[in-house]
Amino acid sequence: MQEVIKSIIDDNRKYIENGVLPEYIPELKKAKKDALGMSIVTLDGEEYHGGDYQYKFTIQSISKVISLLLALEEKGEAYVFDRVGMEPTGDPFNSMVKLETVMPSKPFNPMINAGAIAISSMIEGRSSTGKVEKLLAFFRQITGNPALTINENVYLSEKRTGDRNRAMAYFMKDVGVIEKDVEGSLDVYFKQCSIEVTTKDIARIGAFLANDGIDLKTGKVLVDKKYIKIAKTFMFTCGMYNASGEFAINVGIPAKSGVGGGILATVPGQMGIGILGPSLDQKGNSVAGVQMIKDLSEKYKLSVF
Known part of the structure; x- marks a missing residue:
């Protein structure tokens, strides 16, 4: 498996130059554009890594899967789901056009920014700080990494430039989707997106999902199986932004990307996969990472179809 990972990484480096680093969050422009890594964690507890698997990056939209489970x-x-829908949008992840034009007025799904902000507002806690600590503890438990923390520079960069997210949140407050303090809810969202991870952490999340919410090491059920099923279904239908349909056809497994360059993928009953490639395509997905996971899926016939 180690040799396969190395080969896939080497074969797909050529795609890096086809993408760009995101500019709308200034701190993300400082990433190493040519970083490329992969981790695989099987349900037998075996771990395989290659490339820049120790390179730290912020989880960004991959966090939406975990906040949904907690909510x-x-x-x-x-x-x-009275407040957030279950349908793909076909629009960019930060689009707000359908919030007002489609009734009832609520985000289409939890994987777009509007939906994820609404989900973050639902997490229980007396303060935004308490909610973030709860989320962070949940991430640490699932990944088995007690050292996970928030990249403060990325968080502050997101907070300074998050006007579109802020506009969506205040609109949702106006129509009753968000019931709590808007700025506090946004703070939770910005911080959860700024959790710093490696491909190993992402692959462990994928293995947790593949194992139906059961901790691989302890055998403890951490999340109800029916909620894991819901999360994986959203990953399949909405997880790769408005390229989700194409990804489902070409790769055929549940996945969630983030503009930090990460891709979380899960093969039910088999393994979790973590990918890093900060160079993004026009839809916000890792340009080389998508090709890497496609090659892996083809080689091992991972598609659920």
């Missing part, structure tokens, strides 16, 4: 555990399906 479902705390609030239940009825509450969550």
Whole structure:
């Protein structure tokens, strides 16, 4: 497996130059554009790594999967999906056009920014700080990495430049989707996106999802299986932004990308996959990372279809 990972990374370096670093979050422009890494964690507990798997990057939209699980555990399906929909949008992840034009007025799904901000507002806690600590503890538990922390520079950069997210949040407050303090909810969202990880952490999250919410080391059920099913379905239908359909056809497994260059993928009952490639395509997905996971899926026939 180590040799396969190395070969896939080497074969796909050529795609890096086809992408760019994101500019709308200034701190992300400082990333190493040619970084490329992969980790695989099997349900037998075996771990395989290659390339820049120790390179730290911020989790960004991959965090939406975990915040959704926590909100479902705390609030239940009825509450969550009364305020956030279950359908793909076909629009960019930061689009706000359908918030007002489609009724009832609520985000289409939890994987777009509007939906994820609404989900972050649902997490229980007396303060935004308490909510973030709860989320961070949840991430640490799932990854088995007690050292996970927030990149303060990225967080502050996101907060300074997050006017579109702020506009969506205040609109959702106006129509009753967000019930809590808007700025506090945004703070939770910006901080969860700024959690710093490696491909190993991402692959462990993928293995946790592949194992239906059961901790690989302890055998403890951390999340109800039905909520894991919901999260994986959203990853499949909405996880790769408005390239999700193409990814489903070409790769065929649940995945979630982030503009930090990461891709989380899960093969139910088999493994979790973590990818890093900060150079992004026009839709916000790692340009080389998508090709890497496509090659892996083809080689091992991972598609669920």
